[in-house]
Every structure is written in structure tokens, then in C-alpha cells.
Amino acid sequence: MSFFAFQNPALLVLLAIWIPVGWLIRRAALRRLHAGRKLGGSTLPSSKWRDRLRLFALLLLLLAVARPGISPRRHSVTQSGRDVVFALDVSQSMLAQDAFPSRLEAAKNGIRDALDSFRSERVALVVYAGSANILCPLTHDYEFVRYMLDQATPRTVDFGGTTLLSATEKSVDNVFESERKGMQDLVVLTDGEEHGDQNQRVAEPLKETETGLLIVGIGDPTSGSRIPIESDSEEPTVLKHEGQVVITKLNETGLRELARLSDDATYISAGTSAFDLAGEYSRYAFDKPSAGTSGGETYVVYREVGPLLIAIALAALLAGELAKWFSSNRQASRGAFSVRPDATPPASLIVFVVSLSFSCIARGEDPAALSPFDQAIALQRDGKAVDALEIYGTLHSDSALTPAQASVVHFNEGLCHLSVAAEQAEADPRQALSQARIAQIRFLEACRMNSNFKRAAMQLDPTATLITEYIAQIEEEDERQQQLQQQMQDLLKLLEELKENQTELRESVPGRPSRNSRSKNQQQEKTPPDTVDAKTESQQFMQTQKNLHQEGVSIREIMQSLDQSLANPDAEQSSDSAISKRSNEPPEVSVLQEPLRLMDEAVAAQYSAIGKLQQRSTWPESRDQQLIAIRKIQEIIEMLSSNDSSDSDEGEWDDEADYDEMMEASESEEAMMSSMQGQGDFASGSAMQPLPVPNYSVEDILMEEQGSLQFRQQQRAKSNQANVEKDW
Structure with missing residues (x-):
């Protein structure tokens, strides 16, 4: 490790332009001398010094671009400790x-x-x-x-x-x-x-x-x-x-x-x-192991000489221009004070040199940190806040950062967290709340490191307001979820009551006779026509079945409304323009698609049972349709309460008598099977439909799982709080 080194040695190739620039300056001086002699004048002695000072300043600037450094210092990246x-x-x-x-x-x-x-x-x-x-x-x-x-x-x-x-x-x-x-x-x-x-x-x-x-x-x-x-x-x-x-x-x-x-x-x-x-x-902790060793990974920082060279170059240029200005005044003033218009120092040259000097100073201020910082700023401007955060995270371990630079890093890191929060606010407000709270901490760190950092202080109040909005959004979402759960529980109660009432009606309707009684009846005369009592019972059965059918239709409408709430939770708050815009988009996936299909079949079976209750001879067929409706309702209940499916009571309808009735080869049974075939082929209806292709990534799954974990932690904290008797 030498005492002196160029930190950008590749830029030394720019020294090659110094020779042609010197040749051009020399050629311009000769032409001025030749033109002056033809006009009877003479060359000012200061012009030679001015040209030399310009070449000297150019040489210093070219050397400064290569960033010469002295007195190297070695810094350790890793630190040992527990x-x-x-x-x-x-x-x-x-x-x-x-x-x-x-x-x-x-x-x-x-x-x-x-x-x-x-x-x-x-x-x-x-x-x-x-x-x-x-x-x-x-x-x-x-x-x-x-x-x-x-x-x-x-x-x-x-x-x-x-x-x-x-x-x-x-x-x-x-x-x-x-x-x-x-x-x-x-x-x-x-x-x-x-x-x-x-x-x-x-x-x-x-x-x-x-x-x-x-x-x-x-x-x-x-x-x-x-x-x-x-x-x-x-x-x-x-x-x-x-x-x-x-x-x-x-x-x-x-x-x-x-x-x-x-x-x-x-x-x-x-x-x-x-x-x-x-x-x-x-x-x-004495004699306990510690992580890493000091000096395992090091980097060298030189003390910059470039700013000094730039200052000398500026002084040389200024001295040359002032020498030209004073020399021109002495030649031009003849009893009265006058100044040649071209004798003033060229402002464009000074501006160029000053801007170049500031650029070099900025580049040489901190070689270990500013290059990644520039990359992070570029990513932040391009909207890649997550990538920028990764680079900002590596800058915290840099001990060469001054407090002012560290405060700027924390401030920009907070802005990135706010950008990430804005992207996640609609899909996952809990993640957005976490990002906003991290941003608030970063702004506080920036204010602590630099008390005069007004931009960081101005971000505290908007960030606190944003956190309050996210908390309100999360509470609103939790309340909506509780309402949906309550609606689902109410729906299950209605389905249970409908199933019980339908089962009770089916048990009150007489079924077909057994095999022995049927053989005896075949030897006797045909059944006499319906009596007055049979017609009265038919009217009662039909009226009860109509009421149950109306209940099934009402439950179906409730299911459809609940399905729309699950598929589009913000439908009530959407404006007309948003609704018209979504009309051109593909329809939302129905959450209760299969229960709705089963409910349609159950309602259709109830309606078919109404017609078959008009005559006593078709009462067995109406019982078959009622059994179909009961089974469809039971399937819906099992789907909506998957955790409690093992507790469902199937004994109310799946008894041996009903099984024997359904297995009999009678004309009513053939009619029932034909009606079932009319609803769709059994093989095609029972076939498993293909699942939709997932449109989510691994990051989406991890974010969803993290949000679920936070929700479970909050619920566990609330339940623990309710059990606290001594809160000190």
C-alpha cells in the first residue's frame, strides 16, 4: 500500500489531449504575433505567461480527474462482537x-x-x-x-x-x-x-x-x-x-x-x-465466542488531493486573466480610463472550471459510499423502491459516512418505504402499515442525526396521518370480515332449518308400499280413486312444499348476494364510472359457485315435488324429489362448514327404508332417474372440473402468509388481554 496513488488511473489517458491543446495554443500565439507584426504592433509579454498558466491549469485538472490520493487509511468491514x-x-x-x-x-x-x-x-x-x-x-x-x-x-x-x-x-x-x-x-x-x-x-x-x-x-x-x-x-x-x-x-x-x-x-x-x-x-460474556474477527474484510480510503489541484488550477486561470486585463488596460488607456471589451475574464470558462471542480469534489468525497448511493437514487427515481432499499441497507454498515450523509440515507430509505406502502395499501393494508411505521422510524433517525434536516421533519406528520388511515382501513376490513362470517353463520342456520322442515314434510308424506304388500295389491283390484281426505292432504302437502320452495328461493338470493360481497367487497362504494369500467373487464370468479349450483338443483327438486303432490299415486315420486333436495342442501352445509362436516346428522334421511325405496325397480323410480338424467349426465356431472391456473407468485404467497401471521398474533393478543386480571 503506497503513500500516493491514483484512484482512477484509467482516466490518465486524458493527459494525451494536453499535447494537441498545447500545440493549438502555440499555433494561435504565432498567428497573433504574425498578425501584430503586419499591423505594426507587438506581442504583449503577458500573453506568453497567460498561455503557460492555461496549459498548467489544464494539466492540473486532468490529474485531478484521475483522483490522486495520499495517506491511505485501512478500514475494517466486519466487526467482532456478540x-x-x-x-x-x-x-x-x-x-x-x-x-x-x-x-x-x-x-x-x-x-x-x-x-x-x-x-x-x-x-x-x-x-x-x-x-x-x-x-x-x-x-x-x-x-x-x-x-x-x-x-x-x-x-x-x-x-x-x-x-x-x-x-x-x-x-x-x-x-x-x-x-x-x-x-x-x-x-x-x-x-x-x-x-x-x-x-x-x-x-x-x-x-x-x-x-x-x-x-x-x-x-x-x-x-x-x-x-x-x-x-x-x-x-x-x-x-x-x-x-x-x-x-x-x-x-x-x-x-x-x-x-x-x-x-x-x-x-x-x-x-x-x-x-x-x-x-x-x-x-x-468473558471468554464467550464472538462473531467474526476485526480486519477480515478491509477497504482503503485515501485523502483526496484532487480538490487542492483544482483550487491551484482555478488560481492559475484567474491569475492569467487578471494579467491580461491589467496589461490591456495599460496599453489602451491614454489619459482616460478605458477597458477593452475582450479584456474581461471569460465567464463561460470560469463557470465550466467551477462546475468541473465541484463534480470532482463530489466524486472524491467518499469512494466507499457515494457510488452505491447514486445507484439507489437512480432506482428510486425509476420506481424500484425495493431494489433501492437493498442498497440503502448496505450503506448503514459504512463507518465512513458522516452524520449528514447518514441522515440523507435514512430519509431516502423512509421515502422508499412509503412508496412500497402505497403499492401494498389496497392489496394488503397490514403490510402497508408495517412499511409506513418503518418509514416513520427512518424519518426520526434522519432528524436525530441532523436536527436541521427540515425535509425529514416535514414528513413526520403526513406519515403519522397515513399510519392512522391504514389502521382505520385494517379495522374496517376486520369489521367487514366479521360481518361476512356472521352472514355465513346465519346462512347455515337457514339451510339447517330448511333441511329439517323438508325432512319433516317428507316423513309425513306416505311412501310406496313394501314388496310383500305390493304383491298382494297386484292380486286385488286397482286402487280406488282419491278420497276427500287424500285431496285435503294433497292440498296441505302442496302448500307446505310451496312454502319450503319459497324459502329455498329466498336462501338462494341470500347466497347470491353474499357471493357478490365476497367477490367484490368494495362494490357498494364504487362509483358509476368505476362500474362501467369494470363492465368491460372479465367477470369476477364466483366464490360460492358450487353451492349456488347445488342450491339451484335443490330448488328445482322442490318445485318438481310440488307438482307430484297433487295426486296420491305420485306421492312416492314427490318423496324422491324431496330426498334429492335434502341431499343437495346437506352438501351445501358440508361445503360451507368444512370444519364441522363430520358433525352433520345424516341419520334423518339416510335410513334403510329410504334406501330400499330408492333401490326398487319401479315405474316411479324410472321416472325419477329420467328426471335426474334431464339435469345432466351423472358421469359428466361428477367429474372433477379443472382448477384455474394460479396467477400468483412466491412473493405473493409469502406476503399473504406474513399478513396471516400478523393477524393471528393480533387475535392471540386480544384473547390474552381478555384473560388478564392483574394488569401490573
């Missing part, structure tokens, strides 16, 4: 003031002291109470960790309580990296209340991931302390439960039990006194 996640208990019991000024502030001060002693460790911050939130992922930016630590309060989590299991699962699943197993530590700062029942479950994931555990117990383990709460009144207010003042104590027994169950765990009882978390962690 991953440390601080799990901070922010439950209301941590507001107790037995430790100064409170348990929570004492824990924060301990984390701040540890951050002051860290050099190459990656640090993350997780807060927990009844649930857990990640305030800061693993990072080397300790200033940002301190900033997020100041924001940690009992309101940072969704609901109160004390559940270390949630913080452990959040850290293991979403913070720690599997490839760094054995080089990760979880530092828990808590008063230890209500941990005893879940100690075994807390220790299991830590054992599986080979994660170290350092527990710091804060609080008075004997007499305890009351919990102050905020109140509008001037008098201090303490937390009460069922009319009794809550006294919180340090649960040393539970914390020691947790340390005993874990393989690599240490418990420290800080009590109510100050503690040195930096020293305790240094002793705990």
Missing part, C-alpha cells in the same frame, strides 16, 4: 419508586451504561408487559437504541401484565439470527412478578437456540412498594385492585428458578441500589 437483546419490563409494577427514581428508570440507566461500554456488539431492544414489542432491531447504532429507550413506557405495549414468555418468543423468532447460534445473549431487566408458571416454557427456546440469559432483578424483595399512577388530581394516587392498595415486590424466587432451569443463565439481584450492568455483562 448480539445482545435487552428485554425491558415496562409493566406498571416497574413504576414503583423503591429504586431511585423508579425501577423502570433504574433499568434504563443500566442499559445506557452498558451501551457506553459496548464497541462492536449488535444491540436490540424489546419491551414487554402483557405482550411484547420490538422497539429496535439488532444494530450498531447505539444512539438510536438510546433514543428508542427513552420512548419505552408502560403505554408502549398493547396491554398490561407481566409475561416474559412473550418477550422471549419475540426475541428468538424475530430478532436473533439462526446462523449466529451461540453468540447471542438475552439481558432481562424486571421485577420478576408472575413469572413462576412459565419458567419452563421460557427456558426451552433459549436452550434450543443456545442463547445466553442474564437476569437483573430490580426492586425490594421484602417490604415491597406501592405503584404510583397518573391522575388529574394534585394528590398522589396509587394503584388499587378490588379496593386494596397493590404492593409489588421483587420475585427473587421465580427469577432464580428461571436461571436454574436455563443452561447458560446468571441471576443478579440489584435490589433497590444502583448496579453496574456494563461490568456485570462484561464478566458474564
Whole structure:
């Protein structure tokens, strides 16, 4: 590694233009001399110096383009250290003031002291109470960790309580990296209340991931302390439960039990006194392995000489132009002050040189970071925000970035996250909300690194408004899903009632006689015509069947309306222009296509049964049609409630008598089979229809699964919140 080097040596070929430029300047000087002699004049001595200064300035500019550098410095890309996640208990019991000024502030001060002693460790911050939130992922930016630590309060989590299991699962699943197993530590700062029942479950994931555990117990383990709460009144207010003042104590027994169950765990009882978390962690992590070695991958940064060369070139050009200006004035002034029009310095040349100098300075400011930054800016302008984010992510590890440059990187990264959120807002508002919250954090980081960065500060309010809109959109979507589920449950109830009523009517209609009775009747005379009682029963059966048919038609309309809501959830809010525009598009795929088809067959069978109930002789055929309707309705119920299909009661209609009736070879049976064939061939109707070709990618599947995971986590958090009796 030499003391001096050209960082763009390929650009030294531009020195070849210096020779023809010098020849042109020399030729122009000779022609001026020849023309002056013909006119009886003489050549100014300053012109020779001016030409020489111009050639000298051109040489310096050509050398500056090649970016000469001196005093090289070698920087390491990798840093050795462990991953440390601080799990901070922010439950209301941590507001107790037995430790100064409170348990929570004492824990924060301990984390701040540890951050002051860290050099190459990656640090993350997780807060927990009844649930857990990640305030800061693993990072080397300790200033940002301190900033997020100041924001940690009992309101940072969704609901109160004390559940270390949630913080452990959040850290293991979403913070720690599997490839760094054995080089990760979880530092828990808590008063230890209500941990005893879940100690075994807390220790299991830590054992599986080979994660170290350092527990710091804060609080008075004997007499305890009351919990102050905020109140509008001037008098201090303490937390009460069922009319009794809550006294919180340090649960040393539970914390020691947790340390005993874990393989690599240490418990420290800080009590109510100050503690040195930096020293305790240094002793705990002594001789433990760390990831990587310093200097494994390095890059060299030279101190730029180009700006100095550009400044000298500008001074030479300015000196040449001033010498020409003064010389021309002395020759032109004869008793009166006059200036030749062409004696002023050429402004275009100065502008060109200044712009070239600024370009060279910008290019030579940070060779390790600006080239990827330019690529990210180009991708961002082209609308490729995801690709730009990947490049911005690599710039955070560059230690050569100044705070002003780092703030610009965070600002542009926030804009990219907002672009991604805008693209995902309609399809997946939960993903859009996550992107918007990340953008808000990036803007806060930019403001923290550069307090005068007004553009980043101006983005905070619109981003907060956007987050509120996404939250409202998600709540609206959840409410719509609940309404659809309720409508589906109501539909199932209507189908169950229709099936029961249809089954009851079928059982009340007399069926065909058995085989023995039929053989006896064949030897006797034919059946006498219908009596008055038979006609009355027929009228009653027909009226009841008509009512059931009307119910089936109504249920079919409800199914169709529900199907339209599932296929096009925003149909009610669409304008006329949007509707006319969608009219030219292909129709939406019907979600309830198969249940609707079965319902059409069931309604058709009900209608056929009405006609066959007019005469007593066709009552058996009407029973067959009723059986078809019952079975179709049952299939619909099984489709709509797939999880409960095993609980469906088939005994109401699938009995031996009905089976014998359907298997008999009679004229009514042949009529029934012919009517079934009229609805479609059995083989073609039962054949499996081809599935549509999927039009989604792997990324779509992963995003959908991530959204589902977030939804399940929210639902689990809500259910856990309902079971919390003691929220401190």
C-alpha cells in the first residue's frame, strides 16, 4: 500500500489531449504575433505567461480527474462482537419508586451504561408487559437504541401484565439470527412478578437456540412498594385492585428458578441500589465466542488531493486573466480610463472550471459510499423502491459516512418505504402499515442525526396521518370480515332449518308400499280413486312444499348476494364510472359457485315435488324429489362448514327404508332417474372440473402468509388481554 496513488488511473489517458491543446495554443500565439507584426504592433509579454498558466491549469485538472490520493487509511468491514437483546419490563409494577427514581428508570440507566461500554456488539431492544414489542432491531447504532429507550413506557405495549414468555418468543423468532447460534445473549431487566408458571416454557427456546440469559432483578424483595399512577388530581394516587392498595415486590424466587432451569443463565439481584450492568455483562460474556474477527474484510480510503489541484488550477486561470486585463488596460488607456471589451475574464470558462471542480469534489468525497448511493437514487427515481432499499441497507454498515450523509440515507430509505406502502395499501393494508411505521422510524433517525434536516421533519406528520388511515382501513376490513362470517353463520342456520322442515314434510308424506304388500295389491283390484281426505292432504302437502320452495328461493338470493360481497367487497362504494369500467373487464370468479349450483338443483327438486303432490299415486315420486333436495342442501352445509362436516346428522334421511325405496325397480323410480338424467349426465356431472391456473407468485404467497401471521398474533393478543386480571 503506497503513500500516493491514483484512484482512477484509467482516466490518465486524458493527459494525451494536453499535447494537441498545447500545440493549438502555440499555433494561435504565432498567428497573433504574425498578425501584430503586419499591423505594426507587438506581442504583449503577458500573453506568453497567460498561455503557460492555461496549459498548467489544464494539466492540473486532468490529474485531478484521475483522483490522486495520499495517506491511505485501512478500514475494517466486519466487526467482532456478540448480539445482545435487552428485554425491558415496562409493566406498571416497574413504576414503583423503591429504586431511585423508579425501577423502570433504574433499568434504563443500566442499559445506557452498558451501551457506553459496548464497541462492536449488535444491540436490540424489546419491551414487554402483557405482550411484547420490538422497539429496535439488532444494530450498531447505539444512539438510536438510546433514543428508542427513552420512548419505552408502560403505554408502549398493547396491554398490561407481566409475561416474559412473550418477550422471549419475540426475541428468538424475530430478532436473533439462526446462523449466529451461540453468540447471542438475552439481558432481562424486571421485577420478576408472575413469572413462576412459565419458567419452563421460557427456558426451552433459549436452550434450543443456545442463547445466553442474564437476569437483573430490580426492586425490594421484602417490604415491597406501592405503584404510583397518573391522575388529574394534585394528590398522589396509587394503584388499587378490588379496593386494596397493590404492593409489588421483587420475585427473587421465580427469577432464580428461571436461571436454574436455563443452561447458560446468571441471576443478579440489584435490589433497590444502583448496579453496574456494563461490568456485570462484561464478566458474564468473558471468554464467550464472538462473531467474526476485526480486519477480515478491509477497504482503503485515501485523502483526496484532487480538490487542492483544482483550487491551484482555478488560481492559475484567474491569475492569467487578471494579467491580461491589467496589461490591456495599460496599453489602451491614454489619459482616460478605458477597458477593452475582450479584456474581461471569460465567464463561460470560469463557470465550466467551477462546475468541473465541484463534480470532482463530489466524486472524491467518499469512494466507499457515494457510488452505491447514486445507484439507489437512480432506482428510486425509476420506481424500484425495493431494489433501492437493498442498497440503502448496505450503506448503514459504512463507518465512513458522516452524520449528514447518514441522515440523507435514512430519509431516502423512509421515502422508499412509503412508496412500497402505497403499492401494498389496497392489496394488503397490514403490510402497508408495517412499511409506513418503518418509514416513520427512518424519518426520526434522519432528524436525530441532523436536527436541521427540515425535509425529514416535514414528513413526520403526513406519515403519522397515513399510519392512522391504514389502521382505520385494517379495522374496517376486520369489521367487514366479521360481518361476512356472521352472514355465513346465519346462512347455515337457514339451510339447517330448511333441511329439517323438508325432512319433516317428507316423513309425513306416505311412501310406496313394501314388496310383500305390493304383491298382494297386484292380486286385488286397482286402487280406488282419491278420497276427500287424500285431496285435503294433497292440498296441505302442496302448500307446505310451496312454502319450503319459497324459502329455498329466498336462501338462494341470500347466497347470491353474499357471493357478490365476497367477490367484490368494495362494490357498494364504487362509483358509476368505476362500474362501467369494470363492465368491460372479465367477470369476477364466483366464490360460492358450487353451492349456488347445488342450491339451484335443490330448488328445482322442490318445485318438481310440488307438482307430484297433487295426486296420491305420485306421492312416492314427490318423496324422491324431496330426498334429492335434502341431499343437495346437506352438501351445501358440508361445503360451507368444512370444519364441522363430520358433525352433520345424516341419520334423518339416510335410513334403510329410504334406501330400499330408492333401490326398487319401479315405474316411479324410472321416472325419477329420467328426471335426474334431464339435469345432466351423472358421469359428466361428477367429474372433477379443472382448477384455474394460479396467477400468483412466491412473493405473493409469502406476503399473504406474513399478513396471516400478523393477524393471528393480533387475535392471540386480544384473547390474552381478555384473560388478564392483574394488569401490573
